Amino acid sequence: MSYDPDAFNAFEAAGWEEAASAYTDYMAQVTATFAEPLLDAAGVEAGTDVLDVATGPGVVAGAAARRGARVVGIDVADAMVELAASRQPESTFMRGDAESLPFPDESFDAALCGFGLLHMGRPERAATELARVLRPGRRAALSVWNVPARSRLHGIVFEAIECAGAEHAELTPAGLPIFHFADDAELSALLEGSGFEDVDVVVVEHDHEPPSADALWEGIVGGAVRLRANVVAQEPATQARIRDAFARGLEAEGGTVRVSAKLGSGRKP
Secondary structure, three states, X not given: OOOOHHHHHHHHHHHHHHHHHHHHHOHXXXXXXXXXXXXXXXXXXXXXXXXXXXXXXXXXXHHXXXXXXXXXXXXXXXXXXXHHHHHOOOOEEEEOEXXXXXXXXXXXXXXXXXXXXXXXXXXXXXXXXXHHHEEEEEEEEEEEEOOOOOOHHHHHHHHHHHHOOOOOOOOOOOOOOOOHHHOHHHHHHXXXXXXXXXXXXXXXXXXXXXXXXXXXXXXXXXXXXXXXXXXXXXOHHHHHHHHHHHHHHHHHOOOOEEEEEEEEEEEOO
């Protein structure tokens, strides 16, 4: 797939400035449930120097700090950095580019990235940067969403769009497919190609019971960038059909949806 990574990164950065509050209000609570496995995979404990890339509102950073780690979080959106700093005052947060980290080589004991790869135009460069700033023998851990057939939280949205007969909006700029790294081979290759050894990819999942269909809809669509852009690009009548199909899909799931992620980790030689 050919696309302009710089244009895509600018699109994502601007989108997260707008979506920061909505993401924090709902989806951050969902992603928080994956923080502990991420920390375990990277060996985070008391005294660990941790870098949290694409920190968002600081969910993973906060979990690491509660273990007694020393945490620095970076994000491309100023709005996210402000939210993280206000919610996790014990850690340090700054605006930064995952593809060009503003830290010397071998600065950290653990490098983390929770659900950030799909928002990067050059994820391979970001993974290489994680390896660069890690100390030898230490681990990085990254999480990505599993495919919609497995992660029903996302599946019911994409199926609703299809059921409503919505045309895929030609968003400019394009990026890698959202679920590209849900493929074990792709996630492993990313880590191994960045110099990591002892690479491991596992599935982490659980059930999520949303308070209502409206809350889940606003949380998923409002607290996203590409997905929100695709939905709002539709005609109002089509948007209404998508929303109705979504409610029916949630009801068909029994009101509880499976949330599934792939967790990849590796050790720097």
